[in-house]
Amino acid sequence: MVTGASTAELAIILVDARNGVVEQTLRHAAVAALLRVPHVVLAVNKMDLVGYEEKEFLRIVEDFGRHAEELGLPGFTPIPVSALVGDNVVERSAHMDWYDGPALLEFLETVPVGVEAGDAPARFPVQYVIRHEEVRYYAGQLVSGSLRVGDRVTVHPSGETSEIVGIDVLGEAAEAAFAPQSITVRLADERDVARGDMITADGADSPTLTRDVRAAVCHLAERPLRVGDRVLVRHTTRTVKAIVKELGGVSSLAANDLGRVVLRTAEPLAVDDYADVRRTGAFILVDPADGATLTAGMVELA
CATH class of the missing domain: 3.40.50.300 (P-loop containing nucleotide triphosphate hydrolases)
Known part of the structure; x- marks a missing residue:
């Protein structure tokens, strides 16, 4: 469920x-x-x-x-x-x-x-980088908000800025794109953008860049989740290593338990509160040993 x-x-x-x-x-x-x-x-x-x-x-x-x-x-x-x-x-x-x-x-x-995503701030997690004739195109799904040609944007987590000079939707050039369309974007400048980076429009509410993630969770796996466990965090198209620092005052969570967690990630994540942008406020924890899904999490920034 x-x-x-x-x-x-x-x-x-x-x-x-x-x-x-x-x-x-x-x-x-x-x-x-x-x-x-x-x-x-x-x-x-x-x-x-x-x-x-x-x-x-x-x-x-x-x-x-x-x-x-x-x-x-x-x-x-x-x-x-x-x-x-x-x-x-x-x-x-x-x-x-x-x-x-x-x-x-x-x-x-x-x-x-189906009315919330388009009104939310623009969030575009990069899934693929396509190189064609020395031009870079960034492909993925626009998970919330909208992007337009001419928009100033920021790439997270690097903080580099640029301008959108081209958008393709279903292989056709477009002036704008809206969630939840799958698109490719071209920037005005040569930027070091990779899978897992997130492009956001300037002027909108920016995501929170953090290595300390607080979240409500539902543990799904038969093996318990314990304080000190080393896990992988899959957040949009980005996967980073993390350690479980806290479990809301308990030492472990069993299958189907609801609880709260504090994670310390090896690299920063650009997150939103789940209540504001569900796609960029959600993540899963994965067992690094076998890739099994352990826990579903919802970011809480407040």
Whole structure:
């Protein structure tokens, strides 16, 4: 769930109307809160097995709401459904005339998604450097914001500056590019840019360049994560060595544990708070011995 939720803009948390809020419900809510999923639906299923009673639905919504507030989940949309007979799934139910909200599909079709990345500051992690006839092109995905020909830009972590003189989108020259397009960029000056560097537009909020990364994490591997472990940090297109300095007051994290970590990296990373730019605020920890994924992390700058 963590992997999917890290890029999701909407999460559906399913609750059995007979059982109400259970431990798994709270874990799913905690992950949605941790990963700042913008929209959350509480789908209370099997309403037919509790007689379509409004009081049963409201009891579950109230219980979930208390926990959601404690977890820091900013809001959620509760919808009563019966998947077996299709009540409130595609069309509104005749069995629950007390409910005046949308059916599940109706809500999914109208909720605003895909609007944040283009409004965010420009972040372009370089994936490939293409050399052609003594000209360098930098290829990758524009993960947030927009870039235009003529923009002054900064390359991180070196801090070198230049100007964009060319943008290609799908092999065609363009005056501008917008997240999440895959593009190639040409700069006015010969700069020492490599895979893993990040190009950002001047005048926008700059990323934080740091070797001390604080983050909320969900540990995924069966082997525990311990203070002092040496790991690899994969952040956008950049991979650096790091050591686990702190684990939020505990000595280790087991599989599926949620926690907090402080990492000391061998080289600086250009990061954003996950709440501001999800793609440049997210990373994974990798076992340097075998390349196995250990932990998913969300940067916390505040």
